[in-house]
Amino acid sequence: MEKLQAALEKARYSRQDSQKATRVEDFAKQANGSDLWSAIPNFEVPDHVLQHHRVVTRQAGPNAAPFDILRTKLLLQMRQNNWRRLAVTSPTPKSGKTTIACNLALGLGRQRDMRSILMDLDLRSPSISDFFETVPPHNIGDVLTRQIGFEEQALRFGDNVLCAMSSQIESDPSRILLAEDTVEVLDQIEATYKPDIVIFDLPSVLVNDDTRAFLKNVDCALIVARANTTRYGQFDICEREVNEHTNVLGTVLNAHPYNDKT
Template sequence: MKDTYLTDATDRMVPSGGSFTRPRRFAVAEPLPDEVVLDLDAVQVPATVDAPLDAAPRDLWQLLHAQEPGKDQHILPGSQAEAEFRATDVSRAFDTLRTRLRQTMRQNGWRNIGVASPTGGCGNTFTAANLAASLARVPSSRTVLMDLNMRNPGLAHTLDMDASATGELRDFLAGDVAISDYILRASDTLAVGLGQAPQYDAAEILQDPATLESLAEMRAALRPDAVIYDLPPLLSYDDAAAFLPQLDGVLLVSDGTQTMARHIKECERVLDGQVPLLGVILNRARASSIESY
């Protein structure tokens, strides 16, 4: 899958007048008074209308609001726990996954990767956050991490970040909140989209054409090398299944203490014909199954 989006002379991701606090879409023009008659010969046409239709959207990465992750997390820089975690076999396993994934993405021209699990409690958000953090450690790269587990958003807690500092996820997806008012820059190479309150109409939101347009605009404006989507469990609701056509590949997270073979097979059936299954990640494996270095 390749990203497709329309661009025109008016950059809808950046509101006119230099403001980054107004919605980028669905603006309603003020009606003209009845007595006003337009003199079309006197209308001054802005020079920007002559710009090519395929002009690249403005790069908004440096204009995102920055928020440092808190100390009560071990995934991103900023705490002693992060330095200690980097020395573990688990962290090295994520770096290995990162490198293999980058190679596959470059070979296929991919950048939209979903991280899902068969059922809840498998460590899906932990995996998505660690993978995004590992990708973001590549110099001169850009990674966006999005919390699309809208029924049970957990990314803000995992990264110890304040989701209330931004607009609501559903409003961003609807096009009512500007990119720079929703996406937060956690570091020079990592941006995150957080969720706040649970959304019980998540499946409908993820199938809304406005959601697809908003995400396409986000990718065009931020120009990430990779977008990691933290998805809801595949077998619990139809939310993730509704979003599969927008992905280039899916990583499936299984739990060594609860995931069964039939769960994996059922997930393979859901993914079949929709999006490639890039691999199955075994979480909470026995310590003896992790090779020491």
């Protein structure tokens, strides 16, 4: 009996040591991840610049509320399906997809327990740099083609949002978005920085083949349509095209006329 008791005690202490070692290892990984994020240069955007571009989610408030509702709905669905990569696209240009993407990213930035990466992959017409009025040190195409590392190109907004922007047009975006190198680079970024969610601002579906080339790399997509501009036929074609390559997470009807009497 005494030998059995001694064996049980030894097993219990061994189990506790193993659990303690696991907790220490997990803490070390988290600390290392924090170091990686804090090593990315920070950039600041004045409030009036954000407001000019209708990016209103830096702070909570009435203007941020619709985007916060959208953020919460997206997060719940993505967590339920264990999805991390979200594409934001539209049937045609000027629908507000970049506005939605930027507001989602900054809204997620207010979630202190979450880390997000925002990537501008509208390589023919990059605009996130314009929205933040910030010129990155390099273009995101240089990262995807392995000319530089992600840490040399990305900028950090606050503590927990990384932005990969571009200020120049790529001459052959489809080649980059179709390349296996791009897939490997994105996988490496995700494995290294371990974001909870990655938001890709993609081109409009009906203007070229860039988005079709890339959608296989995301878990789901949000389609942004513009009231009184996007035609039903355009939206229908866009939804079917997106659904062929990934999951349609939802649709946003942007710029709908506001009536304060309803």
